[in-house]
Amino acid sequence: MKKLDRKFVNKVVQIAKEAGLIVMQIYNKPFTFQRKRDSSPVTKADLLSEKFISSSLQKLTTKIPVIAEESFSIKKNSRQLKKTFWLVDPLDGTKEFISKNGQFTINIGLIKNGKPIFGVIHAPAKRSTFFGLVKEKSAYQNSGRSFKKMTVRKKIKSGPMFALSRSHGKGKKLKSFLSKVKSYKKIEMGSSLKFCLVASGRADIYPRFSPTMEWDTAAGQAILEAAGGQVTDIKGKKLSYGKKGYKNPHFIASSGRRK
Numbered sequence: 001m002k003k004l005d006r007k008f009v010n011k012v013v014q015i016a017k018e019a020g021l022i023v024m025q026i027y028n029k030p031f032t033f034q035r036k037r038d039s040s041p042v043t044k045a046d047l048l049s050e051k052f053i054s055s056s057l058q059k060l061t062t063k064i065p066v067i068a069e070e071s072f073s074i075k076k077n078s079r080q081l082k083k084t085f086w087l088v089d090p091l092d093g094t095k096e097f098i099s100k101n102g103q104f105t106i107n108i109g110l111i112k113n114g115k116p117i118f119g120v121i122h123a124p125a126k127r128s129t130f131f132g133l134v135k136e137k138s139a140y141q142n143s144g145r146s147f148k149k150m151t152v153r154k155k156i157k158s159g160p161m162f163a164l165s166r167s168h169g170k171g172k173k174l175k176s177f178l179s180k181v182k183s184y185k186k187i188e189m190g191s192s193l194k195f196c197l198v199a200s201g202r203a204d205i206y207p208r209f210s211p212t213m214e215w216d217t218a219a220g221q222a223i224l225e226a227a228g229g230q231v232t233d234i235k236g237k238k239l240s241y242g243k244k245g246y247k248n249p250h251f252i253a254s255s256g257r258r259k
Contacts, residue, residue, distance in 0.1 A: 004110075004118055004133060008060075012120050013131055015056045016106045019049045020124030023091060023106065027125065033098055041094045046070055049106060050090035057086050057108070064110075069215050072246065084112045087218040087241065093191030095167050102126055103166065103190030109218025114240040119222030121192050130196045132226030139199055139227035152229040152255035153201035159183035163194040163203035163253075165210070173209035173250070195220025198253055199227035206253040214246040220253070229255045 026045040033043045047070055054066045068088040086108065091097060093104035102125035110118040120131045129147075132139035140147040160181065164174075166188045178184070187203055195217075197203035221231040221239060231239050233249045 004135075009118070009131060009133070011060055012057075012108060012118075013122075013129060015053055015060070016108055016120045016122035017124075017129065018056075019053050019090065019106045020122050022048050022052055023097075023104075024124050027097060027100070033094070041098060042070065043091070043094060043097065045097065046091040046094060050088065053088050053090055053106070053108065057088070061086075067215065067246065069213065072215075084110070085242070086110055087215040087246075089192075089213075089215040089219075092216060093167075093193075096190035101166075101190065103193055105191040105193060107192050107215060107219040109215070109220075109222055111218060111241045114242050115238075116218045116222035116225070116241065119219030119226075121196060121219050121223060123191075123193060128196075130199065130223050132199070132223035134222055134225045137226055137228070139223050141196070141200060150200045150227055152199060152224070152227050153204060154228070154255060156204060159185060160204040161202070162186040163197040163206040164188050165194065165208065166190040171209055174207060177207050177209065192216065192220040195224050195231075195253055198229055198255055199224045201255075204255050207251075208253070209250045212248045212251075214241050214243065214248060217248055217251070224253055229253065 023045045031043060033041045036042050050068045050070045054068050057066050064084050064086060066086040066088060089107040091104060092107050096103040106122045108120045109116050117134050122129045129142045139150050141150050162184055164186050194206040198206050224231060231251055231253045233251050239251055
């Protein structure tokens with residue numbers, strides 16, 4: 001595998017941004033969508049973005065396989081993975097894309113030995129890009145043409161700020177979880193942008209008690225861990241990757257232990 005240096009990182013960030021341009025060409029015009037077998041929506045933007053990202057990553061890292069949402073939903077590829085592989089969600093937040101609220105992202109995560117080591121999240125409608133290198137403990141978000149480092153918020157003066165799913169922010173388990181907190185505020189957001197809210201210190205906790213897949217969380221987990229946070233299941237165990245079927249358990253993404 002190529003070294004995760006600045007040149008490599010910039011190339012992956014550029015791939016995400018170019019995929020964003022493809023997505024926005026469709027977003028800015030009238031479009032239709034279809035339903036997949038699981039009843040979730042899919043658009044032409046999902047398919048074209050995935051085709052571009054997958055081919056670009058395969059050229060960049062010829063020996064690293066790419067697992068992407070739409071191709072998996074069609075082929076149900078269950079082959080044995082190598083220790084290192086890419087996880088791609090070419091359009092995370094398709095419902096947000098369809099409703100045209102701008103809260104959708106392109107997610108690219110790199111996995112090694114079951115752990116995310118590098119992630120890029122690009123929100124084209126918001127012109128926002130985030131990336132994180134876990135080993136280096138370095139997470140960044142764009143500020144104009146440059147990037148600035150970001151870290152989680154470790155101290156809370158009042159009640160915690162929750163980042164909740166705009167489309168999946170209800171349910172008995174979530175209601176029960178929130179009922180145990182005396183005072184809190186909340187931000188409702190679509191797609192993997194919730195991870196970015198926690199990573200940048202704008203929110204403290206993102207609880208998820210509805211279904212997600214590994215490509216939904218890989219990039220976000222890498223960015224959050226690089227910013228000093230953590231993503232665990234409800235028992236406190238870190239999420240792992242390369243599981244059969246690529247399904248995640250319920251999880252809590254947070255800024256980590258309080259000081």
